[in-house]
Amino acid sequence: xxxxxxxxxxxxxxxxxxxxxxxxxxxxxxxxxxxxxxxxxxxxxxxxxxxxxxxxxxxxxxxxxxxxxxxxxxxxxxxxxxxxxxxxxxxxxxxxxxxxxxxxxxxxxxxxxxxxxxxxxxxxxxxxxxxxxxxxxxx
Amino acid sequence: xxxxxxxxxxxxxxxxxxxxxxxxxxxxxxxxxxxxxxxxxxxxxxxxxxxxxxxxxxxxxxxxxxxxxxxxxxxxxxxxxxxxxxxxxxxxxxxxxxxxxxxxxxxxxxxxxxxxxxxxxxxxxxxxxxxxxxxxxxxxxxxxxxxxxxxxxxxxxxxxxxxxxxxxxxxxxxxxxxxxxxxxxxxxxxxxxxxxxxxxxxxxxxxxxxxxxxxxxxxxxxxxxxxx
Numbered sequence: 001x002x003x004x005x006x007x008x009x010x011x012x013x014x015x016x017x018x019x020x021x022x023x024x025x026x027x028x029x030x031x032x033x034x035x036x037x038x039x040x041x042x043x044x045x046x047x048x049x050x051x052x053x054x055x056x057x058x059x060x061x062x063x064x065x066x067x068x069x070x071x072x073x074x075x076x077x078x079x080x081x082x083x084x085x086x087x088x089x090x091x092x093x094x095x096x097x098x099x100x101x102x103x104x105x106x107x108x109x110x111x112x113x114x115x116x117x118x119x120x121x122x123x124x125x126x127x128x129x130x131x132x133x134x135x136x137x138x139x
Numbered sequence: 140x141x142x143x144x145x146x147x148x149x150x151x152x153x154x155x156x157x158x159x160x161x162x163x164x165x166x167x168x169x170x171x172x173x174x175x176x177x178x179x180x181x182x183x184x185x186x187x188x189x190x191x192x193x194x195x196x197x198x199x200x201x202x203x204x205x206x207x208x209x210x211x212x213x214x215x216x217x218x219x220x221x222x223x224x225x226x227x228x229x230x231x232x233x234x235x236x237x238x239x240x241x242x243x244x245x246x247x248x249x250x251x252x253x254x255x256x257x258x259x260x261x262x263x264x265x266x267x268x269x270x271x272x273x274x275x276x277x278x279x280x281x282x283x284x285x286x287x288x289x290x291x292x293x294x295x296x297x298x299x300x301x302x303x304x305x306x307x308x309x310x311x312x313x314x315x316x317x318x319x320x321x322x323x324x325x326x327x328x329x330x331x332x333x334x335x336x337x338x339x340x341x342x343x344x345x346x347x348x349x350x351x352x353x354x355x356x357x358x359x360x361x362x363x364x365x366x367x
Contacts, residue, residue, distance in 0.1 A: 106277040107230065107240075107367045111349045 004058040006035060011061040011083055014051065021096070022046050023059075023087060025078065028068050036068070040075045043084070061086050217250030222275030222367075226282040229254060230354045230367070233272040236263050238353035242280050242336060249293045257333035260340070260350045265329055267296050274354075276367040278346070284335035291328075 004010070010026045024046045028036040033053060039046035048071075063081035065074055087093050105113065144152060175192045223229065227243045229252070241254040241263050252270055256263035340346050356362065 103364070104366055107274075107354065107365075108228070108276065108278040108346070108349050110365075111352060112345055115345065115348070 004060060006053060006056075006058065007062070008067045009062045009065045009077075011059045011063065011087070012037070012056040013059060014046070014055060015057050016055045017051070019046050019049070019051075023083065024051075024056075025063060025065065025074060025083075026056075027065065027074070038071065038074055040071055040078055043075065043078060059087065059090070059092070216246065216248055217270060219246055220270060220275055222277075223252070223270065223273070224275075224279065225285065226280045228276045228278040228280065228350065229268070230274040230276060231263075231268060231272065232274060234268075236261075236266075238355060239263055240276075240350045240352065240354065241266075241268075242350070243275075244285065244291070244332070245288050247291070247293050251293070253288070253291055255329070255332055255336075256350065257336050257340070258329050259333060259337065260347055265291065265325070265332060267293070274367050278349070280336060280346075281339045284339050286331055286335060288332070 006012075006026060006029060008026060008028065011023055012026060014020050014022050014024060022039070022044055024037040024039055024044060026035045026037050027048070030036055030050055034050050035053065035056070036048065036050050037046070037056075038048040041047045061081070061083055063077045063083060065077045069077070102113075142149070150156065175190050178189050178191055180187060180189050223243055225243060225245055228240050229243050231237055231239050231241060231254075239256070239261050241256055241261070244253045244255060244265075247253055247267065249267075250270070251267040252273065253265065254263065254268050255265050258264050340350065
């Protein structure tokens with residue numbers, strides 16, 4: 001079943017809209033479609049706002065806040081929960097960062113990464129060819 | 140698609156029944172001076188002055204003479220794209236060297252860009268290239284080593300005009316000799332421009348290989364999404 005629920009304290013990633021790509025904490029559930037969320041503003045840059053479920057992607061991180069927590073309390077819980085560290089360590093965040101980096105590649109960067117990929121694949125293919133050879137021999 | 144107006148409606152609306160477009164000159168063909176001129180006259184008993192009223196000209200054209208419209212064409216050097224700066228690596232998009240990465244040297248007075256391979260790296264000589272057929276990348280080569288480029292102008296690249304002569308029958312059917320000899324001056328100039336650059340290029344790892352490679356799009360690359 002589902003293990004990540006929309007709940008107060010759940011950290012979510014905004015997928016779509018002007019705040020897209022930013023983390024936020026769900027502070028209150030407004031109705032069956034919407035939640036109230038908050039950055040906190042001075043850490044994340046997202047002010048207290050309501051948003052539709054569909055625009056959120058839930059993460060595995062939860063912090064301990066009560067409903068409609070004030071920004072000061074929210075910030076304290078955010079820092080104690082080490083949300084940003086946990087987020088940046090997650091492979092999801094790393095993939096997003098990598099995607100962002102690649103989209104900003106200059107043509108020269110793309111050329112360099114192409115050479116690296118070529119090298120990697122040639123090493124992999126070499127090993128694969130050796131394994132296939134050994135397999136043939138033993139068979 | 141289909142236009143809003145029919146052909147006759149366009150004709151009427153564009154006033155094509157009024158004849159070809161000229162500035163309206165009503166009545167007078169040439170603005171002759173009609174002011175009376177007072178001239179000094181010699182002689183004691185002549186009164187000193189004569190007022191001369193110019194006669195109306197004997198000849199005037201039967202129809203209004205159309206004034207030609209002002210010549211609005213102005214010669215100016217094409218504005219360089221912001222991404223193109225001396226030392227920028229450009230991607231050539233058309234022509235014999237399409238896909239090649241070249242180094243931009245300077246803009247010539249005709250608006251064309253002067254580029255070089257450098258020749259030893261990718262075979263592109265000192266060449267003129269149109270800005271429209273070029274992508275400017277973010278990669279730049281240090282320009283402090285560029286030699287003086289003043290002698291490279293449009294005249295330097297102009298093809299010498301060969302005297303046109305009618306070929307005799309034998310000449311016409313003779314196999315064409317395609318020996319294009321490059322002037323030694325050109326070769327020397329190429330070396331002069333390229334050798335300081337080669338040193339600079341060697342300092343950046345993989346830049347030499349990059350300049351030698353040709354640009355191409357792979358399967359999931361869309362040029363409007365790429366950053367250069």
